[in-house]
Amino acid sequence: MKKASAIAILFLTLLIFWLLLNGSLAADIVIVGVVTALVIAILFRDGLAVFSEFRATPRAFLTAFLYLPYFLGELIKSNLHIARVVLTPSLPLNPAIVKVRTRLKSRMGRLILANSITLTPGTLTVELDGEWLYIHWVTAEATDIDAATAQIVAGFEKYLEVMYG
Amino acid sequence: MTIGGIIGGILMLSGAAFLFLAGLGLVRMPDLFNRLQAGTKATTLGTLLTLAGAACLRPDWAVKLLLIGLFILFTNPISSQVLARAAHRTGTPQAAGTVDRLAEDREKRP
Numbered sequence: 001m002k003k004a005s006a007i008a009i010l011f012l013t014l015l016i017f018w019l020l021l022n023g024s025l026a027a028d029i030v031i032v033g034v035v036t037a038l039v040i041a042i043l044f045r046d047g048l049a050v051f052s053e054f055r056a057t058p059r060a061f062l063t064a065f066l067y068l069p070y071f072l073g074e075l076i077k078s079n080l081h082i083a084r085v086v087l088t089p090s091l092p093l094n095p096a097i098v099k100v101r102t103r104l105k106s107r108m109g110r111l112i113l114a115n116s117i118t119l120t121p122g123t124l125t126v127e128l129d130g131e132w133l134y135i136h137w138v139t140a141e142a143t144d145i146d147a148a149t150a151q152i153v154a155g156f157e158k159y160l161e162v163m164y165g
Numbered sequence: 166m167t168i169g170g171i172i173g174g175i176l177m178l179s180g181a182a183f184l185f186l187a188g189l190g191l192v193r194m195p196d197l198f199n200r201l202q203a204g205t206k207a208t209t210l211g212t213l214l215t216l217a218g219a220a221c222l223r224p225d226w227a228v229k230l231l232l233i234g235l236f237i238l239f240t241n242p243i244s245s246q247v248l249a250r251a252a253h254r255t256g257t258p259q260a261a262g263t264v265d266r267l268a269e270d271r272e273k274r275p
Contacts, residue, residue: 086189124249
C-alpha cells in the first residue's frame, strides 16, 4: 500500500512537471507524458524521499507553506549582509568552520536543512556526519557548538521538524 | 510603459546588481571557501530576481520561469556543498585566522 502511494505521488508530480513544461494538453503530449512518468515512477519508486518521508499531515502542509516565505526572507536578509561585507573597503571577515548539531532524524529533513543553510549566503555546509554538520561561516559570531547551532540551525529546524521529523 | 514593465525592469535591475556584487565578492574574498560563498550563492538571489523580472515582462512565460527557479533552488546548494567538501578534503589553504572544527575532529579519529 505504501509502495503504491509512493508510485502514485511520484507519477503525478512528474506528469504535472511535464505538462507545465509543455504548456499544452494536446493528446500526443499527454500520452507521452503519462507513459514516461509511469515508467520512471515504477523504476525509481524508492528513490525520491522528498515525498515518501514527508509527513502528510495538515500541519506539515501548513508548515511547508510557511517555510517558503521564511526561507525567502532569510535569503534576502543574508544576501544584503554579504553585499555589505563585500562593499566595505576593509572587508570585515571572520571566517570559521563551525560544528553544529541537528535534532532532525530523517535523511530528507537533514538534506533540506543542509541545502537551506547553503543557500543562505554567509553559511555553507562543508560536511555532513550523522547529526553533525560542519558549516563554513564568513562572519562567524560564535564557534562553540551550542551557540552556533542556535544561530544557524534553529530557525530552519523548527519548520523542518514538523515536516520531516 | 505598463506597470508590469516597470516592476519587471526594477526586479531585473536589482537581480543584475546582486550578480555584480557576487562577481565583486569573487575578486575580493581571500580564500576558496569565502569565494565559493560569494560566487555561488549571491547569484541565487540575483538569478531568482532576474527570473521574477522576466516573469513580469512576459507573464505567459511565468510557469516555465518558476520551474527554472525551482531547479536552481534544488541544484545550486548541492554543487557548492560538494565543491566545498572536495576542497576541504584535499587540504585547500584557508584564510589566516580561520577556526576549523572539521580539521580538529578529523585529527581526533584517524
